[in-house]
Amino acid sequence: xxxxxxxxxxxxxAIVIFIILPLPTPLLDFLLMLNxxxxxxxxxxxxxxxxxxxxxxxxxxxxxxxLFRLSLSVSTTRLILGSGYDGGPAGGPGGRGSTxxxxxxxxxxxxxxxxxxxxxxx
Numbered sequence: 001x002x003x004x005x006x007x008x009x010x011x012x013x014a015i016v017i018f019i020i021l022p023l024p025t026p027l028l029d030f031l032l033m034l035n036x037x038x039x040x041x042x043x044x045x046x047x048x049x050x051x052x053x054x055x056x057x058x059x060x061x062x063x064x065x066x067l068f069r070l071s072l073s074v075s076t077t078r079l080i081l082g083s084g085y086d087g088g089p090a091g092g093p094g095g096r097g098s099t100x101x102x103x104x105x106x107x108x109x110x111x112x113x114x115x116x117x118x119x120x121x122x
Contacts, residue, residue, distance in 0.1 A: 011064060018071040022082065028075055035069055 023031070042061060049055050 008060075008064070012067070015064075015067050015071045018068075019074050022078055023075045025079065028072070028079060031072055032076075035065075035072055038065060038068075 018031070042065060046055060046058065
């Protein structure tokens with residue numbers, strides 16, 4: 001076994017451990033930031049690859065990135081449901097957010113008629 005096979009196995013085992021064990025909030029925040037950064041790197045790598053063989057490992061990378069995101073979603077749900085953590089003061093007083101309670105109704109009331117009138121495509 002070479003180092004690449006061992007590192008892939010280690011990453012997958014770590015992802016499964018993220019699903020099983022509860023993660024502390026700072027570590028979960030860092031891993032979510034890392035996930036977004038890796039997603040942008042994958043996107044830029046696919047956009048700027050000139051040869052099809054440059055992305056021969058794309059299915060494996062996409063599978064591991066999806067599994068990583070799934071484990072972070074499970075950990076985030078466990079953190080929210082287990083300890084009642086609401087994310088801190090970013091939601092504003094009462095959890096209303098900065099837009100107020102009327103904003104979702106504004107979007108839900110104006111978007112469907114605009115799509116019907118203007119059409120969904122070019």
